[in-house]
Amino acid sequence: ALPQKGHVRPGEVLFGTDSHTCTAGAFNQFATGIGNTDAAFVMGTGKLLIKVPATIHFLLDGELPKGVMAKDVILYCIGMIGFDGATYMAMQFDGPGVSSLSIEDRMTIANMAIEAGGKNGIFEFDLQTKAFVDFRCVLNNTKSQYSPVFKDKNEKFVKEFVINLSRLEPLVACHPNPANCQPASRLGDIKLDRAYIGSCTGGKLTDFIAFAKIVKNKKVVIDTFGVPATPEVVRELQNTIWEGKSIWQILEDAGVQMTENAGCAACLGGPVDTFGRMNQPLRCISTTNRNFPGRMGHKNSEVYLASPATVAASALTGKITDPREFL
Numbered sequence: 001a002l003p004q005k006g007h008v009r010p011g012e013v014l015f016g017t018d019s020h021t022c023t024a025g026a027f028n029q030f031a032t033g034i035g036n037t038d039a040a041f042v043m044g045t046g047k048l049l050i051k052v053p054a055t056i057h058f059l060l061d062g063e064l065p066k067g068v069m070a071k072d073v074i075l076y077c078i079g080m081i082g083f084d085g086a087t088y089m090a091m092q093f094d095g096p097g098v099s100s101l102s103i104e105d106r107m108t109i110a111n112m113a114i115e116a117g118g119k120n121g122i123f124e125f126d127l128q129t130k131a132f133v134d135f136r137c138v139l140n141n142t143k144s145q146y147s148p149v150f151k152d153k154n155e156k157f158v159k160e161f162v163i164n165l166s167r168l169e170p171l172v173a174c175h176p177n178p179a180n181c182q183p184a185s186r187l188g189d190i191k192l193d194r195a196y197i198g199s200c201t202g203g204k205l206t207d208f209i210a211f212a213k214i215v216k217n218k219k220v221v222i223d224t225f226g227v228p229a230t231p232e233v234v235r236e237l238q239n240t241i242w243e244g245k246s247i248w249q250i251l252e253d254a255g256v257q258m259t260e261n262a263g264c265a266a267c268l269g270g271p272v273d274t275f276g277r278m279n280q281p282l283r284c285i286s287t288t289n290r291n292f293p294g295r296m297g298h299k300n301s302e303v304y305l306a307s308p309a310t311v312a313a314s315a316l317t318g319k320i321t322d323p324r325e326f327l
Contacts (some may be wrong), residue, residue, distance in 0.1 A: 001230045003027065003107070006140035009133060010125045010148035015042055019114045020200050020289065026106035027133060028125040028148050030090075033114065053119040055090040056081070057157040060097030062166035067324035069210060070105035071202065071287065071307035073163070074112040075171040079181030080161065087117035089158065094124045094151065097165045103132045104206045111201045112289050115178040125150065170322050172285070173305035176293050184310050187320040193282040195220065195315035196296070197256075197308055198227030199267040202287025205236050207308040211287075212247050214312035214326045215254035221318045225276035226251055226258040227265040234260050256315075269297050285314045 002008055002016075002024060010028035014021060017039045024031035034048070042048050058077060064070075077091070091113045098106070106123050113121030123129070125148035137144040170184040197203065197211050208228065228234045237248040245253070252258055259265070259275050266276035267288040278284060278297035284304065286296065291303035306314070309323035316326070 001232075003103075003132070003136060004230060004232050006133075006136040006138075006142035009137070009143065009146035010129060011146050015039065015048060020111050022113045022118065022120045023107050023111040023200060025110035025113065025120050025122040026103060026129075028123060028129055030120055030122065031110075032120045051088070053088050053090045054158045055092050055155070056086050056118075057160040058091060058093045059095035059160070059162045060093060060101075060165055061095055061162060062097050062164045063100040064165045064168065067309055067322070067327050068165075068168050068170055069307035069309055070101060070108040071305075072168050072171045073105075073165065074109045074115075075173050075178070075181050075305065076163065076168055077109075077161070078112065078116045078173070078179050079171070081116055081159070081179075083115060083177045083179040084117040085179075086113065086119075088119050089117075091116065091118045091121040092157075093121065095162075097163070098123060099126065099128075100165070102206065103128055104204045107204065108201055108207075112178070115289055170307060170310045170324065172310060172320055173291060175291055175302035175304060178289070178291060178305060183322075184306065184320055185322040188322075190304070190320045191283070192222055192285050192304075192314055192318055192320065194222055194276075194278065194284040195224040195311050196227075196266060196276050196284055196286040196288065197311055198225070198229065198265055198276070199286075199288040200229055200264070201289040202308055202311075203227055203229030203233065203262075205233050207287060208233065208237055208247060208251070211308040211312040212242075212250050212254075214309060214323060215256065215316060216242070216250050218254055218316055220255040220315040222315055224256045224315045225266070226256045227267075227276060228260075228262045230262050234262055266296050269295060285311050285320060287311050
């Protein structure tokens with residue numbers, strides 16, 4: 001919601017009491033999660049002492065092929081370095097491949113920096129960043145002045161990786177951690193009980209659009225839940241019309257159980273009556289961000305993390321499915 005409301009600006013520091021505050025790194029911000037005590041200190045003094053993190057460099061090249069999404073990019077990165085491979089480090093994403101990624105793609109990637117233990121994830125400032133931030137600041141009458149940060153000429157990294165986006169394929173992070181990644185094409189023997197699309201990672205408008213394109217005029221065969229990340233996403237889904245139907249209606253016609261109560265919902269488990277929560281030891285494929293035991297409810301449930309496209313394809317078959325089979 002912060003980006004939609006015009007509260008992210010390049011070059012600024014953003015502290016939030018949620019570990020996925022790092023999402024705002026997509027906008028060339030230093031954004032990181034803090035605890036309640038630190039938040040109280042910030043609110044009282046306007047300051048916070050933190051250690052400057054070392055940086056891991058991810059140079060992105062090429063363009064994502066059909067059926068591969070930003071979620072697959074960050075799962076690939078976490079799979080390479082491990083779910084603790086960037087502990088208290090900055091994950092810097094730049095290179096010619098970034099220009100092919102939308103702002104929401106970048107949000108997905110920066111969002112899951114914390115799943116590798118990262119202090120933050122950050123992207124270079126470019127014209128896409130400027131267009132989004134300027135529009136949202138004007139729309140919401142928020143502060144419109146900012147000073148982007150750029151790479152140092154003599155920048156140093158603790159590790160460097162070059163990722164050719166065009167060579168990636170749909171991935172799934174298998175139970176029990178986000179680094180346990182395998183190609184979706186190799187996991188077709190894993191049967192599922194549930195599918196879930198939502199959260200700050202996978203509940204954005206473009207996430208639901210990618211999902212809807214696959215399930216349109218089809219029926220899911222397992223319980224499938226949809227939770228938009230923000231009220232604005234709810235409105236966009238209900239007001240965007242495809243061939244006489246809203247995307248919201250297309251999803252419901254496909255058998256997706258949708259809720260207008262935007263937010264986190266079952267991503268972090270919650271009370272037993274939380275929408276989409278697993279109260280039994282089920283197996284779920286999800287667009288969310290964490291799959292440690294008990295994350296989405298029952299301690300013996302299993303969560304498989306994947307892109308919206310992969311989750312949609314899997315909801316149609318009842319087993320983990322490469323979305324390219326439907327494209």
